[in-house]
Amino acid sequence: MSDKKSVVSETRTYYVRNKDLIPEIINFNECGVISEELGKMLLLIAKNLSNKGNFINYTWKDDMIQEAVLTCCKYLKNFDLKKSNNPFAYITTICSHSFVNYINKQKKHSEIKDICFHNREFVIEDETLTYSYKAIDYTIMSNEKKKKKKKNKKAKS
Secondary structure (H helix, E strand, O other): OHHHHHHHHHHOOOOOOHHHHHHHHHHHHHHOOOOHHHHHHHHHHHHHHHOOOOOOOOOOHHHHHHHHHHHHHHHHHHOOOOOOOOHHHHHHHHHHHHHHHHHHHHHHHHHHHHHHHHOOOEEEEOOEEEEOOOOOOHHHHHHHHHHHHHHHHHHHO
16 A cells, blocks of 8 residues: 555655755766756656646746746756755756746836827728828837826826
């Protein structure tokens, strides 16, 4: 009966422990190559963090996870075991900051799409609907949007 419990506990790992992570990081620092096991650990940390309430309902959640793992791979070499023996916290912080940065990037893209959508022009020719093409200066449009918001705030107060 005790054998079944040990098998189940080995196959179901939902989290990463520092004692498992530290040897992989030492191996990474020596070889300079991320092992398959370390990659799985980074992915597991990013996936579990993405299920936190701050990040769970975004439609681009998979992209956020991939961006976080890539960022971890980029900055993992900066982790120093002499200063800290908690690589889990270091990786979690990198993932969290990566998620926030990715969300901010998506908000900028969303604003640009909204500006384009609201400033489009329709030209009706021969009963067909076509778009007129022109260059759009997003900085001017976003500045105009900010001015309108300020006017609305002043009008309300």
